Amino acid sequence: MGSILFINAAARKESRTLRLAKHLLEKLGSYDEIRLYEADFPKTDEKFLSIRDKAFENGYKDSVFDMARQFCDAETIVIAAPYWDLSFPAVLKQYLEHINVVGLTFGYENGMPKSLCSVRRVYYVQTAGGMVVSDEYGFGYVKKFFELFYQVGEFELIKAQGLDIIGNDPEKILEDAMAQIDNIIT
Secondary structure, three states: OOOOOEOOOOOOOOOHHHHHHHHHHHOOOOOEEEEEEOOOOOOOOHHHHHHHOOOOOOOOHHHHHHHHHHHOOOOEEEEEOOOOOEOOOHHHHEEEEEEEEOOEEHHHEEOEEEEEEOOEEEEEEOOOOOOOOOOOHHHHHHHHHHHHHHHEEEEEEEEEEOOOOOOOOOHHHHHHHHHHHHHHHO
16 A cells, blocks of 8 residues: 555544544554644745745755655555534644645646655545535545645545534444445455
């Protein structure tokens, strides 16, 4: 299956999203993890932009590109992102902005982005206390990002929703999502 990068955008240690992602990861095998709430994102200011502008000349050696290099080496990406405010936590967007580096993770060919990375498949794990109104803004955004910049064609959305609706059985909902994972990864 190649190398696996787990992008953890779950803020809580006892996160239901994290619980589902860990079930998936147990099936996939060994992985590297980046905990986005512990990541030290550089401030996107003039200094950072200057470093980024000169990055090609110095071979992207600056440590601000460590996450981008790690991302670029992964063949499989697992993203754990709870459904918040019609989307996902802001740290995931911040991560995507910092790993998307022209000349390092992607380039241009005939005016269109062309992947310079190994990523071939993405698993997007999402939980929601209520019902997911639309996949367009959370999963849809991430899917389009990976399709456009990295030409990824294999996606799996694993979601458990309605976990906090009175009368629903959150354990049963999570078990059903784990069964979905078990069916996907045979």
